């Protein structure tokens with residue numbers, strides 16, 4: 001089974017820029033590449049931050065572009081999203097009791113569980129008792145392999161600002177997962193705007209780049225998340241009984257090098273001119 005892991009689109013209004021880049025144009029190119037090379041993917045897994053600030057026309061653009069792909073979309077949201085604006089634009093998207101943008105669905109490879117870690121007004125991720133109880137039920141609904149997806153990683157990755165805005169309820173999440181550790185095949189995260197892989201309490205994980213800007217691999221800066229302009233990317237994941245293989249497909253999108261970003265963050269240019 002093959003599927004696409006897409007994350008962190010950060011769409012703004014049509015023609016508007018973010019960090020000097022056009023998020024809608026960047027996503028359009030990624031979607032064209034997915035359509036060209038991965039039309040056979042079973043589904044697209046979206047791990048949040050569809051928009052940069054909950055913009056309704058950003059969601060409308062996301063819906064228009066992603067619904068043009070031939071595979072079904074499974075989505076949860078991130079800290080940059082707005083739960084009401086997402087639900088208005090994606091009224092058919094499954095939600096759990098309480099209106100959380102999370103779902104569990106079964107595939108031939110096992111059960112996929114998407115968790116909503118969005119907390120309104122906060123950059124960090126949270127999981128309340130209601131969401132954890134839903135997860136507990138979703139995990140008890142079967143005995144086969146489980147794949148988990150959420151926006152905020154429940155672990156530190158060595159990047160100061162991102163570590164402080166990780167999922168702060170990682171311990172509570174682990175307690176719900178603990179009886180199922182032997183079934184958990186992989187954890188897919190967003191939020192970091194970086195391709196990375198490792199394991200957390202024995203659970204393999206991977207994260208992907210965003211489709212607009214990235215976050216620099218900067219272990220020194222603490223107060224902000226330094227933006228970088230590495231190529232956009234998304235995951236192409238292959239699942240077999242023997243292995244989960246998480247490729248990152250890059251999309252070189254030119255060498256645009258903005259002089260500064262609108263939020264006062266440091267801006268580093270990593271791609272050569």
Ligand SMILES: [Fe+2]
Pocket residue numbers: 008010049078080191192193210
């Ligand atoms: Fe993001």
